[in-house]
Amino acid sequence: xxxxxxxxxxxxxxxxxxxxxxxxxxxxxxxxxxxxxxxxxxxxxxxxxxxxxxxxxxxxxxxxxxxxxxxxxxxxxxxxxxxxxxxxxxxxxxxxxxxxxxxxxxxxxxxxxxxxxxxxxxxxxxxxxxxxxxxxxxxxxxxxxxxxxxxxxxxxxxxxxxxxxxxxxxxxxxxxxxxxxxxxxxxxxxxxxxxxxxxxxxxxxxxxxxxxxxxxxxxxxxxxxxxxxxxxxxxxxxxxxxxxxxxxxxxxxxxxxxxxxxxxxxxxxxxxxxxxxxxxxxxxxxxxxxxxxxxxxxxxxxxxxxxxxxxxxxxxxxxxxxxxxxxxxxxxxxxxxxxxxxxxxxxxxxxxxxxxxxxxxxxxxxxxxxxxxxxxxxxx
Amino acid sequence: xxxxxxxxxxxxxxxxxxxxxxxxxxxxxxxxxxxxxxxxxxxxxxxxxxxxxxxxxxxxxxxxxxxxxxxxxxxxxxxxxxxxxxxxxxxxxxxxxxxxxxxxxxxxxxxxxxxxxxxxxxxxxxxxxxxxxxxxxxxxxxxxxxxxxxxxxxxxxxxxxxxxxxxxxxxxxxxxxxxxxxxxxxxxxxxxxxxxxxxxxxxxxxx
Numbered sequence: 350x351x352x353x354x355x356x357x358x359x360x361x362x363x364x365x366x367x368x369x370x371x372x373x374x375x376x377x378x379x380x381x382x383x384x385x386x387x388x389x390x391x392x393x394x395x396x397x398x399x400x401x402x403x404x405x406x407x408x409x410x411x412x413x414x415x416x417x418x419x420x421x422x423x424x425x426x427x428x429x430x431x432x433x434x435x436x437x438x439x440x441x442x443x444x445x446x447x448x449x450x451x452x453x454x455x456x457x458x459x460x461x462x463x464x465x466x467x468x469x470x471x472x473x474x475x476x477x478x479x480x481x482x483x484x485x486x487x488x489x490x491x492x493x494x495x496x497x498x499x500x501x502x503x504x505x506x507x508x509x510x511x512x513x514x515x516x517x518x519x520x521x522x523x524x525x526x527x528x529x530x531x532x533x534x535x536x537x538x539x540x541x542x543x544x545x546x547x548x549x550x551x552x553x554x555x556x557x558x559x560x561x562x563x564x565x566x567x568x569x570x571x572x573x574x575x576x577x578x579x580x581x582x583x584x585x586x587x588x589x590x591x592x593x594x595x596x597x598x599x600x601x602x603x604x605x606x607x608x609x610x611x612x613x614x615x616x617x618x619x620x621x622x623x624x625x626x627x628x629x630x631x632x633x634x635x636x637x638x639x640x641x642x643x644x645x646x647x648x649x650x651x652x653x654x655x656x657x658x659x660x661x662x663x664x665x666x667x668x669x670x671x672x673x674x675x676x677x678x679x680x681x682x683x684x685x686x687x688x689x690x691x692x693x694x695x696x697x698x699x700x701x702x703x704x705x706x707x708x709x710x711x712x713x714x715x716x717x718x719x720x721x722x723x724x725x726x727x728x729x
Numbered sequence: 730x731x732x733x734x735x736x737x738x739x740x741x742x743x744x745x746x747x748x749x750x751x752x753x754x755x756x757x758x759x760x761x762x763x764x765x766x767x768x769x770x771x772x773x774x775x776x777x778x779x780x781x782x783x784x785x786x787x788x789x790x791x792x793x794x795x796x797x798x799x800x801x802x803x804x805x806x807x808x809x810x811x812x813x814x815x816x817x818x819x820x821x822x823x824x825x826x827x828x829x830x831x832x833x834x835x836x837x838x839x840x841x842x843x844x845x846x847x848x849x850x851x852x853x854x855x856x857x858x859x860x861x862x863x864x865x866x867x868x869x870x871x872x873x874x875x876x877x878x879x880x881x882x883x884x885x886x887x888x889x890x891x892x893x894x895x896x897x898x899x900x901x902x903x904x905x906x907x908x909x910x911x912x913x914x915x916x917x918x919x920x921x922x923x924x925x926x927x928x929x930x931x932x933x934x935x936x
Contacts, residue, residue: 405902408902412887413912413916449797575824576874576875576876577876578824578826591849660769661796662797662799663854676829686831687832695883696876
């Protein structure tokens with residue numbers, strides 16, 4: 350971003366005869382920014398010299414709202430951050446408050462939470478795959494993934510009445526018991542989905558245009574990822590085998606058998622492969638959770654009026670986009686003194702500049718898509 | 730951290746009932762003593778890591794504690810950057826998870842800045858905290874962890890804390906010309922920069 354505006358042609362790594370930089374504004378109203386993200390691109394012809402992200406268009410002051418609501422009243426608000434993966438948001442918040450209360454959800458509730466969260470991970474990855482492919486120019490996957498995602502949303506609707514901002518869990522467990530036939534319906538969906546994932550792969554994995562647009566695009570190595578705080582599939586595609594569900598299991602994840610897919614090169618193609626593999630692992634976890642769903646209560650014994658003792662905790666989960674953390678400070682009253690959300694999208698978006706420098710303008714679109722950001726979460 | 734979730738419901742409670750004496754003198758005796766469980770209390774964090782830091786920095790490490798299985802250090806502002814540097818270079822805390830602040834307007838040291846660190850090698854998380862007065866700068870850690878760049882900008886945006894050494898400290902979520910720092914406790918939830926709203930959005934009020 351601090352490139353000097355030189356007028357002498359062909360200096361350094363400049364490639365064009367006329368070496369004056371061009372500043373191109375992308376967004377905030379741009380279909381490939383997945384919301385209202387504005388990127389100011391410094392270009393030398395087609396080549397990106399630097400980027401600057403302008404964010405905050407969706408800032409609603411979620412953390413301020415939290416300080417003015419009771420603990421329970423704030424739960425629906427967290428769904429509005431990453432609205433594509435609202436179940437994960439709710440899970441992270443509930444776990445944080447449960448930790449602050451020094452309690453734990455009953456086992457059955459933990460299993461229901463795992464089933465719902467993994468279904469939500471599938472839904473989130475499907476939105477990502479469809480829109481990412483659309484950005485790059487493949488229109489068909491969008492219709493396929495949205496068709497299959499619809500069935501997940503129907504399960505959510507049957508379970509808790511809402512499709513998108515679900516508010517599925519409560520502090521202390523779940524409020525809704527599994528509806529009649531839910532297990533069979535979810536298992537049926539798993540059987541339905543697995544061949545569909547193969548279908549998505551048939552469309553893209555060996556598609557020559559897809560390979561040209563994604564291989565070697567937006568490369569970032571593992572060290573840079575860690576330095577920039579990047580987590581989630583982006584980190585794993587760079588070869589770092591780290592997943593909070595394995596590293597620091599929560600909500601009974603240690604009881605399930607699954608693998609952490611990684612990629613060797615850290616490019617857009619690897620991130621695609623990692624997310625596809627993650628979808629298969631999610632199906633695997635769901636099957637185990639449904640098969641092992643224990644009987645018992647779904648709500649822990651917690652007081653009606655929540656007054657956590659004075660203290661502070663940081664609890665994080667592996668959301669579809671990366672590490673989603675809640676840092677909650679309690680002063681012993683019914684309202685949180687401070688809630689800080691550590692959003693994966695916000696931190697991951699910082700890596701955009703690193704990933705697109707020296708690449709072409711068209712690749713910026715691919716890289717924004719592959720980072721899988723949700724602006725509601727970036728801006729909060 | 731399997732023991733973390735268990736907590737310590739039978740942890741030794743400190744004799745903290747005494748300070749309530751002056752108010753309770755006029756009130757009827759024993760006003761609902763068992764009504765409020767005090768909950769877990771921070772325990773001293775005894776491990777090689779805090780011990781080595783304490784022997785190195787002495788009283789500048791004000792506290793090394795564990796609360797519900799989560800470790801944290803409270804450090805003087807003057808040495809916090811050195812402590813963070815040592816944590817990164819010598820104790821493998823290579824991932825700066827988050828950076829934020831908490832505002833306590835009634836205290837003299839109004840702002841508590843919290844760094845949440847994670848080590849991939851140790852699979853361990855810890856927090857480093859420091860307290861500063863209003864208007865005092867905090868050291869920037871962007872040179873240690875580039876991830877802190879936007880986090881410090883957000884912290885400045887929301888609390889008005891200046892991080893010295895930050896390469897580009899500007900507002901990030903709010904517009905550049907905005908007046909006020911919304912996450913301070915004295916900033917009302919309905920409060921807005923009306924002048925900015927009127928000048929830039931062409932409406933009377935954002936409410």
